[in-house]
Amino acid sequence: MSKENPDKEEGLNKPSEPLSGNSSEEIIPEEILDAIPEEDRGRVAGIIRQTMIASVMKRSNPIAEKITPEHISQIIARSDDQDKRDRDERKGERNYNLLLVVIALLFTAFLIIFLQNNEDLLVKIVIGIISFIGGFGFGQSRQKK
Secondary structure (H helix, E strand, C coil), rough: CCCCCCCCCCCCCCCCCCCCCCCCCCCCCHHHHHHHHHHHHHHHHHHHHHHHHHHHHHCCCCHHHHCHHHHHHHHHHHHHHHHHHHHHHHHHHHHHHHHHHHHHHHHHHHHHHHHCCCCHHHHHHHHHHHHHHHHHHHEEEEEEC
C-alpha cells in the first residue's frame, strides 16, 4: 500500500471517500447516492468505476481488430472452395466403392460360372469369401470405436 496516497490500492469500499459534489465528475448522481446505505456507497462507487474503466479498455484480440470485410469475403470464398473439394472427394469415394462392389460381383459370377461343375469347391470358396468379408467388416467396426 502506498504511503503517499492510501486510496489508490483497493480503497474503493471506504465510505469516507468523496463520491459526488467535490469532484468535477460526478460518479453517482445525488438522488441515487441517498438511496444507497452509507456503508455500501464505497463498494457501489468502486463497482461503477471498474465498469467504466472496463468499458473504455478493449480486451479483444489484436488480430480481430485488423480483420476487414475483404478478409471475411476471402474466408467465405475459401470455405466454399473447401466444401466443393469435400463434395468431390466424397463423390470419388462413392465411385470407388461402387467399382469395388461391381468387381466383387463380377468375380462371384465368374466363380459360379467357372466352378459350376464342382459344387464342393464352390461352396468352400464362397464360405471363405463370406468369412473374409465378415472378419474385415468386424475389424473395421472395432476400429471406429
